[in-house]
Amino acid sequence: xxNEKDSKEIKALLSAAIAPIKDTALRRDLWPQxxxxxxxxxxxxxxxxxxxxxxxxxxxxxxxxxPGTIPALLYHL
Amino acid sequence: xxxxxxxxxxxxxxxxxxxxxxxxxxxxxxxxxxxDHGIAEDLTLETFWRIYHxxxxxxxxxxxxAWARRIATNAALDYLKKARRETELPEDLAGPAAADPAVCRxxxxxxxxxxxxxxxxxxxxxxxxxIEEEPYNDIAEAMxxxxxxxxxxxFRAIRxxxxxxxxxxxxxxxx
Numbered sequence: 663x664x665n666e667k668d669s670k671e672i673k674a675l676l677s678a679a680i681a682p683i684k685d686t687a688l689r690r691d692l693w694p695q696x697x698x699x700x701x702x703x704x705x706x707x708x709x710x711x712x713x714x715x716x717x718x719x720x721x722x723x724x725x726x727x728x729p730g731t732i733p734a735l736l737y738h739l
Numbered sequence: 740x741x742x743x744x745x746x747x748x749x750x751x752x753x754x755x756x757x758x759x760x761x762x763x764x765x766x767x768x769x770x771x772x773x774x775d776h777g778i779a780e781d782l783t784l785e786t787f788w789r790i791y792h793x794x795x796x797x798x799x800x801x802x803x804x805a806w807a808r809r810i811a812t813n814a815a816l817d818y819l820k821k822a823r824r825e826t827e828l829p830e831d832l833a834g835p836a837a838a839d840p841a842v843c844r845x846x847x848x849x850x851x852x853x854x855x856x857x858x859x860x861x862x863x864x865x866x867x868x869x870i871e872e873e874p875y876n877d878i879a880e881a882m883x884x885x886x887x888x889x890x891x892x893x894f895r896a897i898r899x900x901x902x903x904x905x906x907x908x909x910x911x912x913x914x
Contacts, residue, residue, distance in 0.1 A: 683871070688780075693759060
């Protein structure tokens with residue numbers, strides 16, 4: 663109940679200070695800018711995040727230094 | 740071949756058709772989050788750039804509108820995270836004329852300051868839920884989270900605002 667009351671009071675304060683946006687209409691066609699953006703920003707060569715590469719490196723290193731884990735890993739696959 | 744299949748295959752004409760069909764809606768959603776026409780235009784372009792970039796991940800049987808809205812929400816959230824570092828208070832689109840005249844200028848400024856200082860993920864849900872009065876389900880779908888999590892974030896945003904605005908609502912703050 664209190665939460666609901668708090669919510670209403672804060673909502674009332676917010677709406678007194680920040681009104682909802684009424685004008686949400688797009689004023690111009692953005693396609694020409696889109697074409698420029700596609701030309702300026704070509705797609706990156708690699709789409710794989712650096713974290714995945716780091717994880718793969720750690721995993722490969724673990725297999726290299728502890729080859730005894732390979733049969734156990736294969737067993738569980 | 741259907742439009743969405745052609746788009747997923749990388750057809751630029753299909754992308755143009757989808758862009759022209761959905762740009763207004765993506766813009767309207769974005770401007771309500773970032774509250775600035777110029778930034779909303781930039782983010783609309785960024786959204787469609789990401790859409791084109793990740794087109795191979797889109798399943799042609801899927802809902803393009805919902806997918807575009809989710810990408811737009813993520814782009815807007817990324818912007819809010821970056822903009823948070825700027826200390827200057829953004830000029831709100833609705834402006835003082837649209838606000839309640841009974842609330843004095845100083846109080847309005849204090850409320851705005853508290854609101855714009857909210858952590859981005861709380862500010863995003865608070866903007867959509869408390870100011871724009873979007874249904875929780877729509878916000879949840881756009882953010883890719885559950886309606887319960889949206890409710891929790893709104894609750895946390897209210898708690899932060901309650902603390903910051905204690906001088907304006909002392910009876911609320913003392914709870």
